Amino acid sequence: MSANAPDGSFQDEALPQMDAVYRFALSLARDPDRAQDLTQETFLRAFRNWDKYTPGTRIKSWLFTICRNHFLQREERTRRHDEIVADAAEEDPNRISREATVFLAARGRDPEGEFWSRIVDGEVLRAIDELPDEFRDVVTLSDLEELPYQEIAEILEVPVGTVKSRLYRGRRRLQHELYDYAVEQGIIGRSTQSSSADAKDPST
Amino acid sequence: MTWTDELRRLLRRRKGQPRNDEPGGISCEEAAERLFEWLDNELDPNMEERVGTHLETCARCYPWLVFEQSFREAVSRAAQHHDVPPELRDRIIASLEEDEGMSSS
Numbered sequence: 001m002s003a004n005a006p007d008g009s010f011q012d013e014a015l016p017q018m019d020a021v022y023r024f025a026l027s028l029a030r031d032p033d034r035a036q037d038l039t040q041e042t043f044l045r046a047f048r049n050w051d052k053y054t055p056g057t058r059i060k061s062w063l064f065t066i067c068r069n070h071f072l073q074r075e076e077r078t079r080r081h082d083e084i085v086a087d088a089a090e091e092d093p094n095r096i097s098r099e100a101t102v103f104l105a106a107r108g109r110d111p112e113g114e115f116w117s118r119i120v121d122g123e124v125l126r127a128i129d130e131l132p133d134e135f136r137d138v139v140t141l142s143d144l145e146e147l148p149y150q151e152i153a154e155i156l157e158v159p160v161g162t163v164k165s166r167l168y169r170g171r172r173r174l175q176h177e178l179y180d181y182a183v184e185q186g187i188i189g190r191s192t193q194s195s196s197a198d199a200k201d202p203s204t
Numbered sequence: 205m206t207w208t209d210e211l212r213r214l215l216r217r218r219k220g221q222p223r224n225d226e227p228g229g230i231s232c233e234e235a236a237e238r239l240f241e242w243l244d245n246e247l248d249p250n251m252e253e254r255v256g257t258h259l260e261t262c263a264r265c266y267p268w269l270v271f272e273q274s275f276r277e278a279v280s281r282a283a284q285h286h287d288v289p290p291e292l293r294d295r296i297i298a299s300l301e302e303d304e305g306m307s308s309s
Contacts (some may be wrong), residue, residue: 022292040296103272121285122282
């Protein structure tokens, strides 16, 4: 395309991020068709507003912000958003006790977590897709797109501490989900001591 | 010893009592609290070095580090399957060209 954007760098900076924007759109919309529409609209808006972007800065964050804003305009997620925020705001008093539970549950059979690599990619994506919205957003932006906490906080319009909290909880949920799947499928032997469900509350 | 006893033993609180004989000069609990931030490169250089030294040399924490790294790699690998479909890429390019034509006409 000719795409004579204001400074001519749209092709060099924005278009290479198409895969990343599509992945983020998928995590928001949870539907391939809607994600495609969202991705297309994101690039159209970015193109029209290219003069507001400072070349050489954080292009991925800028595009993600456009994507999310457009999504929120179209989707009514307020109720779910409030529910999850309230949930995430509850600090886990047993944070450290819970933190290692999947590791401890698995280490008798697979201490280095080799079973993670034997879980098919589609199952990993399914488990991510089934995370509650706010956990899925931070896991996607951090683990898939490798953005720093500060940029994630700006995109999602939440404090950095909230990013950390949601990331911690989202990863833990994801691990529990995938560990249970691995046990069910025989990818990892059932421990004599636990399932993930048992491991969720070691105090009981 | 049950695994819950083991968990309590492994994670017993020693906060505020860093010991020089512990790797990196920090306790296992402190290292555990910063494990994700260390993996995410979110710590300042001094803390990053201390936590890294602990995680990579502590006999109890190192297996957990390897476990978490394996998990992270699996998630990252799975993400590569969600590249944008070729037809969408073509459609976006076409829509930008159309928009450009409209704005310049």
